[in-house]
Amino acid sequence: MICKKLMLGVALLLAVTFVNAQSTDKVDGYALWFSNTEVATAATHPTGFYLEGKSDTRAIITAELQDGLSNLFGTEIKRQRKVSKGILLLITPQDKLAANYLKSGELDKLEEDGFLLKKENGMMVIAANTEIGLLYGTFHYLRLLRTGEQFPVRLEERPKFDRRILNHWDNLDRTVERGYAGRSLWQWDELPSKVDERYQEYAKANASVGINGTVLNNVNANPMILSEEYLIKVKSLADVFRPYGLKVYLSINFSSPAQLGGLPTSDPLDEQVIEWWQQKVAAIYKEIPDFGGFLVKANSEGLPGPQDFGRTHAEGANMLADALAPYHGIVMWRAFVYNPTEEDRAKQAYNEFLPLDGQFRKNVIVQVKNGPVDFQPREPFSPLFGRMQNTTLMPELQVTQEYLGFSNHLVYLGTLFKEFLDADTYAKGRNTPVSSISDGTVFKDSITAIAGVANIGSDPNWCGHHFAQSNWYAYGRLAWNHQLPAHKIAAEWLKQTFTTDQQFVNAMSRVMMESREATVNYMTPLGLHHLMGWGHHYGPEPWCAVPGARPDWMPSYYHKADINGIGFNRSSTGSNATAQYFDPLKSMYDNPQLCPEEYLLWFHHLPWDYTLHNGKTLWTELCYRYSEGVDQVKVFQDVWRTMKGKVDEQRYQEVESKLETQLKEASWWRDACLLYFQTFSQQPIPSELARPVHQLEDLKKLKFDMKHHN
Ligand code: BDP
Numbered sequence: 001m002i003c004k005k006l007m008l009g010v011a012l013l014l015a016v017t018f019v020n021a022q023s024t025d026k027v028d029g030y031a032l033w034f035s036n037t038e039v040a041t042a043a044t045h046p047t048g049f050y051l052e053g054k055s056d057t058r059a060i061i062t063a064e065l066q067d068g069l070s071n072l073f074g075t076e077i078k079r080q081r082k083v084s085k086g087i088l089l090l091i092t093p094q095d096k097l098a099a100n101y102l103k104s105g106e107l108d109k110l111e112e113d114g115f116l117l118k119k120e121n122g123m124m125v126i127a128a129n130t131e132i133g134l135l136y137g138t139f140h141y142l143r144l145l146r147t148g149e150q151f152p153v154r155l156e157e158r159p160k161f162d163r164r165i166l167n168h169w170d171n172l173d174r175t176v177e178r179g180y181a182g183r184s185l186w187q188w189d190e191l192p193s194k195v196d197e198r199y200q201e202y203a204k205a206n207a208s209v210g211i212n213g214t215v216l217n218n219v220n221a222n223p224m225i226l227s228e229e230y231l232i233k234v235k236s237l238a239d240v241f242r243p244y245g246l247k248v249y250l251s252i253n254f255s256s257p258a259q260l261g262g263l264p265t266s267d268p269l270d271e272q273v274i275e276w277w278q279q280k281v282a283a284i285y286k287e288i289p290d291f292g293g294f295l296v297k298a299n300s301e302g303l304p305g306p307q308d309f310g311r312t313h314a315e316g317a318n319m320l321a322d323a324l325a326p327y328h329g330i331v332m333w334r335a336f337v338y339n340p341t342e343e344d345r346a347k348q349a350y351n352e353f354l355p356l357d358g359q360f361r362k363n364v365i366v367q368v369k370n371g372p373v374d375f376q377p378r379e380p381f382s383p384l385f386g387r388m389q390n391t392t393l394m395p396e397l398q399v400t401q402e403y404l405g406f407s408n409h410l411v412y413l414g415t416l417f418k419e420f421l422d423a424d425t426y427a428k429g430r431n432t433p434v435s436s437i438s439d440g441t442v443f444k445d446s447i448t449a450i451a452g453v454a455n456i457g458s459d460p461n462w463c464g465h466h467f468a469q470s471n472w473y474a475y476g477r478l479a480w481n482h483q484l485p486a487h488k489i490a491a492e493w494l495k496q497t498f499t500t501d502q503q504f505v506n507a508m509s510r511v512m513m514e515s516r517e518a519t520v521n522y523m524t525p526l527g528l529h530h531l532m533g534w535g536h537h538y539g540p541e542p543w544c545a546v547p548g549a550r551p552d553w554m555p556s557y558y559h560k561a562d563i564n565g566i567g568f569n570r571s572s573t574g575s576n577a578t579a580q581y582f583d584p585l586k587s588m589y590d591n592p593q594l595c596p597e598e599y600l601l602w603f604h605h606l607p608w609d610y611t612l613h614n615g616k617t618l619w620t621e622l623c624y625r626y627s628e629g630v631d632q633v634k635v636f637q638d639v640w641r642t643m644k645g646k647v648d649e650q651r652y653q654e655v656e657s658k659l660e661t662q663l664k665e666a667s668w669w670r671d672a673c674l675l676y677f678q679t680f681s682q683q684p685i686p687s688e689l690a691r692p693v694h695q696l697e698d699l700k701k702l703k704f705d706m707k708h709h710n
Pocket of ligand 1: 220336
C-alpha cells in the first residue's frame with residue numbers, strides 16, 4: 001500500500017512536470033496524449049467532484065480529476081465531502097448514495113466497462129456499474145475537455161469488444177521483435193524488487209483509451225516466462241496494472257512441459273502434460289487471481305505445437321482451455337500458420353482452420369491477422385472472418401510498423417484499421433463487415449476480443465516517432481468503438497497531444513488521413529506486397545534472393561514479375577484464393593475488370609500494358625503511383641514546416657527530421673521498385689515524372705543496418 005501511495009505521488013509529480021515541460025518549450029513526448037494542457041475555457045467547470053469510498057481505482061480517479069481539472073481550468077478543483085449543485089458526481093450502483101441519483105435499471109445496458117454521462121439537477125454525473133467503468137468515464141470526460149467539447153446532456157458508452165488487448169512482442173532479454181522504440185518497457189532484471197514508475201504511466205495511457213489487457217511477452221515465447229522466477233515478476237506488473245483495469249496475459253511456448261517441466265513430451269493428450277498445465281495454471285492464479293489467459297503461436301514459423309504429436313490445433317487449444325476454464329481464463333490461439341508448400345501462402349490459414357470450425361471450447365478465441373499474408377501496407381481482409389461461423393474469432397492488428405517504415409515514417413494506421421473493420425464480408429448478405437463478425441453482433445459469441453501488436457518501447461516518447469503514438473491511441477479507441485471515424489480519432493489525438501489550434505488540427509489530420517495511402521503508393525501500390533528486404537523487413541528489395549531461404553519469404557514469390565507482367569494470380573485460373581471469399585467478392589476479385597484496383601496485383605498477374613480504368617497501362621500507372629507517393633511525402637513536409645511555432649520546438653524538430661528520412665526513403669522505394677520492374681517491363685518511365693535519383697546497381701548493394709533502427 002505504501003508503495004502504491006508512493007507511486008501515486010510520483011504520478012502526481014510527473015503530471016506537474018508535464019505542465020512545466022510544456023512551458024519551457026521542451027516536450028519529449030513522454031506525456032503522450034496528455035501533453036496539451038491548454039486551458040479549457042469553452043467548458044463550464046464543476047465546483048468540485050464527489051465520489052464515495054476508498055480503493056486504488058478511486059484514488060486514481062481522484063488524482064486524475066484533481067490534476068486534470070485543475071490544469072485544464074487553471075483553478076484548483078478538489079474532491080468534496082458532500083454532494084452539492086454544480087458538482088461533478090461519480091457514482092456506481094454499489095455506492096451509498098446510488099438510490100438518490102440512479103434510476104433502477106438505468107445502467108443495465110452498460111455492462112462491466114460502460115459508463116453514463118448525464119446532466120441532472122444542476123450536476124454533471126458520471127455513472128458506471130464498476131469502478132473501472134467510472135475510470136473510463138473519467139477519462140472520457142477529460143478527453144471531452146481537452147478536445148474542446150461540452151459535457152453531454154446524456155451519453156452512454158459501452159465497448160464493442162470485451163477484451164481490448166495489446167500484444168507485446170517483447171523478449172525476456174528486453175529486445176523487442178519488430179519493435180522500433182528502444183528496449184522493452186519491462187525491466188525483468190529489476191522486477192519484482194524495483195517497480196519502475198513508468199509501468200503506471202503505461203497503464204494509465206491504456207486505460208485512458210479503454211485498453212484492458214496486455215500480453216507481456218513475444219508470441220515466439222520463451223518457456224522461462226512460466227518459471228516461478230518470472231511469474232513473481234509478472235505478478236508485480238499485474239499488481240500495478242490492476243487498478244487501471246488492465247489484465248495481464250502471457251504468450252506461452254507449447255513445449256513448456258518438456259522444456260521447462262522436464263517431461264518427456266508436450267503432447268496435449270498426455271496425462272502428465274495435462275496435469276503439468278493444470279498445476280501451472282493453478283500456480284499462476286494463486287499469484288494473479290485475475291490473470292487473463294494464454295496467447296499461443298503454435299506450429300507456425302518453426303514453433304512447437306500440437307501437430308508435432310499428431311494432434312490438431314483444436315486439441316492443443318482445448319487442453320489449455322480446460323486448464324484455464326475453472327478460473328475464467330481464455331486461450332487466444334493464433335491462426336497465423338503457413339508452410340513452404342506448393343499451396344499459396346495466402347490460402348493456408350483458411351485451409352488449416354476452417355475444417356476445425358466448431359471444435360474449439362467456448363473459452364478459446366482464434367486470433368486472426370487482418371490480412372491473409374502478414375500485416376502488409378495493404379491486404380484484403382482474411383477470408384476466415386465470416387467463414388468460420390462456429391468459432392469465436394478475434395482480429396489481430398499490427399500497431400507497430402513492421403512493414404510501414406518502422407518508427408521513421410509518419411503513417412497513421414487509423415485508416416488501415418478502419419478499412420479492415422469496415423470491410424464487408426457478405427457472410428450473411430450485405431452489411432456484415434468484419435467488425436460485426438467479430439464483435440458478437442452476427443454470431444453472438446460469448447467472449448469478444450481484439451488484439452493490436454504494440455509499438456511501445458523504452459524511448460522517452462514511447463513509440464519512436466511522435467506520430468506513432470497516434471496508432472496506439474487509434475487502436476485503443478477503435479477497440480472501444482470501431483464505428484468511430486478515423487479522422488475524428490486523428491483530430492482528437494492531435495488536440496490532446498499538441499494543440500487545439502484549428503489550423504493545425506485541420507492540416508495535420510489531413511496529413512494523417514493521407515499518410516497510409518502515401519505509404520502504399522511509394523511501397524506497394526495496386527495490390528503489390530512483400531517487396532521488402534529479408535529479415536529486417538525495412539527497405540525495398542524486390543530482387544532479394546537469398547540462397548537456401550524459404551521461397552515464401554522472398555519477394556519474387558509475391559510479385560512474380562517477368563517479361564509478361566506482374567502480380568500473383570490468385571484467381572480461379574491461378575491459386576483460386578478468390579474462392580475463399582463470399583460472393584459477390586469472390587466474383588469481383590476473380591475478374592481483373594471488376595477487382596478493386598487497390599487489390600489488382602494481389603489477385604492477378606497482368607501484362608505490363610494491361611489497361612486500367614483511367615486508360616493508363618499497368619506500367620505507366622505503377623510509375624505514377626510510386627511517384628505520387630513521394631510527392632505526397634513532400635507535401636507532408638511542407639505542411640509540417642508551416643506548423644513551426646504552433647507546437648513546441650523539440651517535437652517540431654524531431655518530426656521534421658523524421659519526415660526528411662521518410663522522403664529520402666520514399667524515393668528509395670520508388671527508384672528501387674521502378675528500376676527493378678523496368679528490367680522486365682522494358683518500358684520508359686513517363687517523361688513527365690521525376691527521374692530516379694539512384695542507380696539500380698547501387699541500390700542492390702545497399703546494406704541495411706538494423707542497429708540504427710532499434
Ligand atoms: C511476422 C513477423 C515475425 C513474427 C510473426 C508472427 O515478421 O517477427 O514473429 O509475424 O506474427 O510479421 O508470429
